[in-house]
Amino acid sequence: MKRMHRTWWSVAAVAALVTTARPAEVDVTKLPPPAQRTGVTYEKDIRPIFEKHCFKCHGEEKPKAGLRLDSREAALKGSREGKVILPGQSAKSPLVHSVARVGEEDHWMPPEGKGQPLTPEQVGLIRAWIDQGAK
Secondary structure, eight states: OHHHHHHHHHHHHHHHHHHHOOOOOOOGGGSOOOOSOSOOOIIIIIHHHHHHHTHHHHSSSSOGGGOOOSSHHHHHHOBTTBOSOOTTOGGGOHHHHHHHTOSOGGGOSSOTTSSOOOOHHHHHHHHHHHHTTOO
8 A cells, every 4th residue: 555655655756756847948149139129019000010921820810829910919918828929028928939939849930841931020919018017
């Protein structure tokens, strides 16, 4: 009986460690800098980028991972995994990590072979929008 209890505890401890493991840290020094523009808005500046590069998979119809980028409100809601935009904190926003293609390769957007990656200027504009409050 004692042995069974010890084995159960070991399995539970390993499961707890696995489920609380965090993804690898992102080297934010590899991110393009935010654009040096003020007044960046979703409709005027960001939507056209998302429309060209992201709507095919993250539009209104069957958004992958539950992430929609076709409206500011939907983008701010995030995906099934959580928030992807942290207003005022572009360097910590998972969306920026994905479109800048830093961090884990399986989170890069668009995925390898599925579309043109965003330019550093486009990523910088998205960063500026987020840093300015994602308005």
